[in-house]
Amino acid sequence: MLRLSCPFCGPRDEREFHCGGQSHIQRPGPAEAVSDASWGSYLFDRINPRGHHAERWHHSFGCGRWFNVLRDTTTHHILAVYAMTEPVPDMVQSDSVA
């Protein structure tokens, strides 16, 4: 059970949030110009890294806002919380992660 810091409400228990999965996915378009392969990749291909993972979270039982979280999947350390419109912060992977 993580403890996440909502950028609008402050630190809260994970049960107040909902994880929306991998963030920063580009939605391809217009529809007619997108190949089956790239549409399939957009729909289904997700990274599953050992280490840093940028994902979006929703404060469902709070302010209702979406935001990004950079989380280490091996330690569950929360490395950064940042706005939906911001790029992934530049972070060096910790030594414990190959």
Next chain:
Amino acid sequence: MNLRSQPLRSQPHRLPTGGLIDRDRPLRFTFAGRRYTGYAGDTLASALLANGVRVLGRSFKYHRPRGLLGAGAEEPNVLVTVGEGAWAVPNLRATEVPLYDGLVAAPVNCWPGVGFDIGAINNVFSRFLSAGFYYKTFMWPDWHLFEGFIRKAAGLGKVENLPDPHRYETCFAHCDVLVIGGGPAGIAAARAAARSGARVLLVEQDAVLGGRLNHDDAMIDGLGAPAWIRSAERELAQAPETRILRNTAAVGYFDHNLVALLERVEWDPARLATPGQAACRFWQVRAGRVILATGAIERPLVFGGNDRPGVMLASALRQYVNRYGVAPGRRAVIFTNNDDAYTTAFCLADAGVEVAALVDARKAPEDLAAQLRGRGIALHDMSVICDTRGYKGLKAVRLRDASGRMGWIDCDLLGMSGGANPTAHLFCQSGGRLRYDEEQALLRPGPAVQAMEVAGGANGTLALGPALEEAHAAAMRALEGMGQMPAAIPAPRAQASRTATITPLWSVAGGKSKAFVDFQNDVTLADIGQAHRENFVSVEHLKRYTTLGMAPDQGKTSGVNALAIMASLSGQSIDATGTTTYRFPFTPVPLGALRGSATGPLFRPVRRMPGHACHAALGAVFEEYGGWQRPSCYLRPGETPHAAEQREAAQVRRAVGLFEGSPLGKIEVKGPDAARFLDLVYANTLSTLKVGRCRYGLMLNEQGVIIDDGVAARLGEDHFLVGTTSAGADRIAAWLEEWLQCEWVDLDVVIAPVTAQWGVLTLSGPQARAVLARAGTDIPIDAAAFPHMSVRDGYVADIPARVMRVSFTGEMSFEINVPADRVDALYQALMAAGADMGIVPVGVEAWMILRTEKGYLHIGVDTDGTTNPLDVGWARVLGKKVDFIGKRSLLRPADQAPDRLQLVGLEAMDGPDHLPVGSHLRLAGRGDGSDGYVSSSVFSPTLGRGVALAMIHGGHKRLGEAVTILCAAGERPARIVELASYDPSGERLND
């Protein structure tokens, strides 16, 4: 004092004095059908031992007679069911059940009884039941042939098939410092933190603080142990932000310092029956820092026959003697590889138990040997116990000295000690790894990975003085880590003690009897050897192949021995062998404690519509639809529900009905880009909608699957009201937010879910307009001024209202939205207005009949997680110019395949009976398999026959074709028809 000289008493093994028990409060209890007495302060285990009951259960696999091994959470053998009937709780350790008057307990794994157990035949055939026997023995010809027998024999305990009457509570807490373990180290840490002003929570699984001080007296800060504990308790009780939870086990350590606790509040069913009396509380504590002071658990020694009743952990013997005033046997032998067990020999001798010998695998330390001599106890050092005798209780142990000479020593009690090991389960659950300490022969915590300190026995610091100092320092570090100022106070000081030593002894070969490593799962030394021979190299594989360390026990007494044996077999170091994963929970947690009070009517909130009281007064039968309590129908005297539904549906077609649709989702969408946004989220176009008009739309997900439908109304150029299904109200609002916040962040739109703010009453039927007029409205409601699919604001019956002409019945309908708290008034007004026009209240079931007659699809009933708009006849969305969610997926060939399941109407050809919903069907000329299924089916009172909707492969091109319905009653002929069976042209809507 010699026990045998005592007069015969009801508790023959109770010592005449001593123990933290209240001899003035005798308690009666029953075990396995026999009556006994014990004292307040006893556990079930100590009371049974006081009564001389030795065989307390049967082992899991071989059904061998077993007695107590330990005295606390480490006990692997004596699992009992406590209580009777619905109050029965299985799989409790007798060592953790406090005695209460009238307690009824039974052993869990034996039939017909502990004395004679049919399953003990497994002991004879044990060569077929060795490690991995499931995988080997029951392969041929088919596992399923054996499964029934195996399942019957498997598992521990029995759960009554009755509702659980216990009350369970859920608690949440935050603290600066959570101290787990109320032994000397935990007390020292909690005191240091509390004195510094921190918010401290101290939890102890026992009923009393003190841990080992309750059976091993010591001088701390010049006080005897009881006095020191009392003074610490007083101080902690007075600290303003400090709380002590007794009878509370920390069972789980999760991410970011979340610790789960199980507090046992009350055991006695007589008191549990009091309303509001909790049995357990399940705590979830978020701690700034955790101090783990969980102590250490003694390891058994592994030798032949080490499981006979009467073979116990040496430290447990001291607990029974000193804490409970019980002599666990008459004539004892001690077998050890370390100094600590000498204390047990002294303790037993001082309590009047004859100690026949102390057997030390090492060369005995000279000072301890001298003390033995002083008490007249025979010492056999450089010797081992290699076997034992006595089926239902220990009779003798077999000694083997350094030269290999053997001899039997008569005894009924053997105290064994293989050294102590830190109770590091929670440390491992927190993500930490253990390291092997050669000098002390134990696995101790490595670096902490969460905000945690480990102190005392849990850290491998077994001696009292250093443990107190370490705990004090841990509290100081914890406070500093949180930026708090620790108070300048000294650590508690204990009398200096000699340095204890140990020489590892992982197993003793040469016994004829089985040598057990894991007592609870019946895993022997031979099983580990076999696993090794069969090439199970990883400890995780060993665990699964042999079941070692699994189940409630979680390897408390067995884990380290097993690793060490594995390591010696493979020639690897213990560190390289590694440990298995210790899992939540540390001790068993009742499932009821996890669910807390969320059961029955509290399982989830009941949602009632604003007009609930009106419906109840009219005889509504309430059922749950999408989380809401809604009328399924309104029963008249003597009416069946089916008759009521038919009557209500017919009356809507004939005159008028009143239906409450308040749960329908309502989401306001506003902003300069509102129309553009809705074009993106609906499969059809919304931007062309005129102000004051409504349009039905479908929403898809990115896979092109229909996720919701509803009517959107344009209230202004930049203002829409999006209607969703009742079940989709919350989900679709969240879905729209996600797209706005995460994808189309540049769109200038805000959304507001207003479902609960508005109540909705729908008048439907040819008389709907007349009723509305009679109720009174300032909205022009003639067909020209207020056509079908339009929206108007105004007043109805003097209540501010937003009225939409939309229909789910195929009849002229006015959907009247009013503030939720005015629904009641509007309901009365409309019913009064329509009284002489035949108005009836209409329930959900009649509503479903009406929509099925019209072929209107119901999302989630006619559609599923594969249905796209083309499947329901909306191929026109492919022509939409602008992008929308799911559009690209609809361009995939598979989404346009002609043989997809498509929604059509269905008519039975063999009479008026309606077809069973869910029936599969077969097209003409097809031999087997399914060509589709009936998705909706009702009896139409207006048409006098059944009408149905179905999903059929390639159905759109098969209009008029015959199909065979496969149902329980046999095969029925039907044919594919248009979706709408009633008023297909929709004339009735435009009146």
